[in-house]
Amino acid sequence: MVAVMHLTGWSWFSAIVGILVFSWIPLVGQLGYLVLAVMGAYYLWTANFDWQQAVYPPAQTFSVSTLSDTELERFRTDVVRRGFEKACKSDAIKALGFDGKLPTRAASQCECFATNFAAKLTRDDLIAYERSGQYPEDLQQRLGIELRRACQN
Numbered sequence: 001m002v003a004v005m006h007l008t009g010w011s012w013f014s015a016i017v018g019i020l021v022f023s024w025i026p027l028v029g030q031l032g033y034l035v036l037a038v039m040g041a042y043y044l045w046t047a048n049f050d051w052q053q054a055v056y057p058p059a060q061t062f063s064v065s066t067l068s069d070t071e072l073e074r075f076r077t078d079v080v081r082r083g084f085e086k087a088c089k090s091d092a093i094k095a096l097g098f099d100g101k102l103p104t105r106a107a108s109q110c111e112c113f114a115t116n117f118a119a120k121l122t123r124d125d126l127i128a129y130e131r132s133g134q135y136p137e138d139l140q141q142r143l144g145i146e147l148r149r150a151c152q153n
Contacts, residue, residue, distance in 0.1 A: 001015045001019060001040065002039075002055055003037070003040035003043060004040075005055040006043050006057065064126040064130050065123070072126075076118045076121060076126075080117075080118040080121060081119075084113070085113075085114035085115075088110035088113060088114060089102055089106075092109075109151055113151055116147050116150045116151065117143065120146060120147075
């Protein structure tokens with residue numbers, strides 16, 4: 001159960017149901033059950049037999065300054081762009097939405113802004129945000145015109 005909760009983030013009840021269903025599968029289920037038992041024992045052992053630590057491991061952290069160029073690009077695409085797009089669409093639904101739906105033009109504008117914003121952010125911009133929780137003051141001046149030009153439609 002520890003391994004299932006550790007790997008999936010499920011609650012204890014969901015983990016029990018999942019384990020029971022998994023163990024009913026002939027041969028593969030029983031072998032998987034043994035593997036999960038060994039993994040659960042390992043997680044408990046590495047957490048000094050602290051149930052909470054074994055089931056919910058602490059989040060690992062990173063710094064933007066230590067990311068390689070490929071990792072930084074992936075961070076911009078996967079985290080910054082997606083987060084900016086989600087925030088933009090959430091705000092647009094509040095302002096322009098109808099029955100919880102967003103006009104097509106607003107959705108495409110958010111996608112364009114998010115893609116171009118993430119692409120134009122520099123490592124220094126992200127480091128400044130990481131340190132203070134705010135982007136540099138010159139960012140709006142530097143990117144504002146470029147974003148408006150790229151997302152005119």
